[in-house]
């Protein structure tokens with residue numbers, strides 16, 4: 598164990614206003630492994646997204662379809678998870694083009710160097726227990742670099758996040774831990790309480806998980822959406838969750854982020870091609 602492993606993190610993550618200097622946002626994120634931007638989503642856009650997405654949430658059943666007990670537990674027996682959001686919400690596509698959200702991806706992963714990992718609604722319902730704590734970057738274990746991010750994520754609150762209804766659990770400072778097996782002590786955990794419209798921005802290295810919901814009738818609704826380096830496979834298969842005719846009508850940035858454009862590495866590699874041409878050609882046909 599090193600000093601970084603034993604040094605306790607702050608009890609609560611920093612909250613900054615949407616109008617804060619982006620450098621102050623990255624500084625807070627770098628220090629603690631995560632931070633909260635209040636009022637990230639404007640009220641009209643929040644209203645639009647809630648209205649567009651609510652019917653899908655009502656229709657969806659909680660729980661996992663995976664046979665393994667590990668995944669059933671990880672996905673949550675009382676949690677609804679919904680993807681394919683570009684088809685379901687024009688508001689979500691607008692948020693994907695938000696300049697601050699783009700600045701986060703560009704800052705941590707490099708401009709034009711990343712794709713959308715997954716965009717999923719995570720709706721934690723009554724009686725849900727705590728999710729297994731985890732680090733997002735462990736999806737790609739052999740790509741992990743000690744000092745660089747390979748994935749960076751935002752959890753947008755579409756309803757208020759409270760201690761009772763499932764606010765995300767984070768372990769501030771754990772992005773610096775060098776011992777991957779180090780156990781988390783209860784006093785190192787903090788709950789991400791925030792108002793609807795706020796966003797938790799966090800490192801792929803920080804330990805976190807969905808919180809328990811002890812309410813009788815409240816659903817905690819999050820839109821969990823991260824970016825991943827363009828040469829790594831994304832968690833969500835966006836080209837199957839978004840039909841081609843829908844992709845044709847999306848903003849260019851969204852088309853790129855969900856893989857309807859090919860990836861060109863700075864050093865010359867090209868990935869995700871169609872007939873050795875850019876996948877964007879398919880959108881023109």
Ligand SMILES: O=C(O)CCC(=O)C(=O)O
Pocket residue numbers: 719728752763764765766805806807808819821
């Ligand atoms: O729902 C949350 O607050 C976090 C969920 C999460 O980290 C996950 O499902 O990977």
